[in-house]
Amino acid sequence: MSGADIANVCNEAALIAARHNEESVKLHDFEQAIERVIAGLEKKNKLLSPEEKKVVAYHEAGHAICGWYLEHADPLLKVSIVPRGQGALGYAQYLPPDIFLYTTKKLMDRMTMALGGRVSEELHFSSVTSGF
Incomplete structure (x- = not known):
């Protein structure tokens, strides 16, 4: 910060x-x-249906689970399915280290973690969403 x-x-x-x-x-x-x-601010006017809440929860859990198992991923701090800010229906917050050079392994794990939400949706639902 x-x-x-x-x-x-x-x-x-x-x-x-x-x-x-x-x-x-x-x-x-x-x-x-x-x-x-x-x-961002909590969006209390964004009322999600139970099915949408479930999709968001699985999506964010996908990011979190990938981060948990990937050796070079940043440590997970918090996962939320509360709609906030511009278009975000949920988020996973990490504690990135203060580094400037990323190894290939670190970059690959970060990309895998970023795609973890989409993969979770593919595994649990008949189709995937836009993620926002």
Whole structure:
């Protein structure tokens, strides 16, 4: 994160704590703030049908499971099926290391993980979706 991103997270965490009448900013306020800054606002007006929720859950689980088993994939931090931001119906959040050069193995594992959602849909449903 850049300095501006960190400042946005701190400000957002303070606002979240204030909305809940807390006396201080706590860890869960920062967790919610990071999610809001990185993934965007929760879209409460995007009501998904039960079938759509199931597809999104399987899609995101596909990313997560690939990341779990791939040796060179970034560690998984969080998976969400809450619609947020521009078009995202869910997301998988990772903790990428601070590296600048990627080996072929690392790139292949990242690409595999990126396609894991689509593969999960192929395995569990009669057709695949656009993913957003």
